[in-house]
Amino acid sequence: MAHTNGTTKMPDTYGLTRDAKESARLNMQHALWRENLGFLLHPCVAADLPDGARIGDVGTGTGVWLIELAEECGRAKHSYEGFDISSSQFPSQPPQGLAFSVLNVLDPVPQHMVATFDVIHLRLLVLGLPKNTWELACRNLLQLLKPGGWLQWEEADFGSMEILQNEPSASREASVNLIKNLVRHGLERGQGWEEVLMLPSIAGAAGFADVKTDVFGSDRVSSTRHEFSKVCMAALSGIAEMHKKMDGGSGYWASDEAAKLQEAAAQELSSGKIYLRANLSVVYAQRPH
Template identity: 35%
Template sequence: MSSDTNGYALHRNYHSSARLNAQNHLWKDALGYSLHPCIGLSPDHVPRIADIGTGTGIWMMDVKREYPAAQIDGFDVSLAQCPPPEWLPDGVRLRELDLYEPLPAELEGIYDVVHLRLFFVVIRNNDPSPVLQNLLRMLKPGGWLQWSEHNYESWSVQSVGGRETTPALDEMMKMMKQTGLGEWVPGLPDTFARHGMVDVRKELHPCSPHSRVYWSQLQFNSNEEYSYLAMENSSSDAAGPRLRNLICKAADECRQGAGFDFTIEVALGRKPMKDS
């Protein structure tokens, strides 16, 4: 979660909000859960849950249906994509927060669960430790952290129907890997352990073949946004227009039976109990 000047290079308009809401559906389709079963919440439990980088707040709506008694706070540096507070379910609140700033004292040690995903585009210097330290401060002793991410190194291009080449999709994938974003993701469980977390585990969730086209379309959407906001657009042969032309070609390949394939990585761990 970061401000526009600190690494967030996508829109916060209605197109982006629709993309995030669709992404939430696909994410849950891949994982099969909103909160991992190992966290062990029962539907009648009254946990306090923090959703970091809440975006549109859509993940909180899923969790509130599954755990009606939960008290859920959604945090982001911008709440522009969220519903009005008056339209939120009882027990769901919103608050602006930047995890690269000192954590407000009233948020320390109050959450049973802290959830976040897709910070790979805003983590600085390939080091999640500054963010993790604030997340741990938010947790109660014994509280769970669930952090799920993309790892571009797991990405590949798959095709059907005997298609031999996918040059546009291959080029897009190469460009994404060359950014170096998310190089820290595979080592996130080790980072948890170094910060004293216990019961640390990693879950790997491949995307289903039926969802490859949907995920690819979302990637086209986000890359197009990025091309306008973070790339040169001063001429027809500048980087932004070139990427958008590549996206059009990749979308044609997708319609002909090709798409991105990858594995979502989920790191889980608990804050240790206080010393007795």
């Protein structure tokens, strides 16, 4: 449904819930993501950051990335702004020096925001950006940035997620099939699972220069494996529920078969004998000077 606040024209295609439980999951996901990447701002971006930089976080959700960056860099040193298509997960009392507002990255950029940011950060927009909209998003992000400004866009290749064993003969069939079914149904609905791997070329086609990609394993820090797997399984359950709602409460995801598959996958994970692993990519590039 499109927002009616006068600023968002494109529909809100993000399918997961925005309740307190999902906010807690997002915050945990962020902590695990940060630990495995080892940074908030990519070192190449951080090294080029001017004093008094204007930093934007698009798809900010709970704002946790922005809040932690402000704590790390100093709230007074830069200006920090979080944007999302919905305000429902914004902090109820934002820390001093941080601002949050509604913005849809697929809408035309407001004139007063053109070429005003030094850094634009995004993470995990795969469920919010339908197929064939990613280049439009990149063109709009390019407009937000000053000449020489940086884009840092992080995604995970959940479509190729691996289910790995901690011990011989551990069952993983249900988890493999759950992911396979979710990705297939998502592609049929026009979700941008394939665009994740195409993002560097999409950014280049939109006008970004010197596009580079770093790839980290979600298990780079081995102690995070189990918690990361739990966070991912919760997200997969949310995606299944999203498909169920899209089908009007009927169809495959409302069936006993789908419910049994989800339950079996959850049991495989809770046994501690398997874990989920994904590649975490960081695409970073500049608006040409």
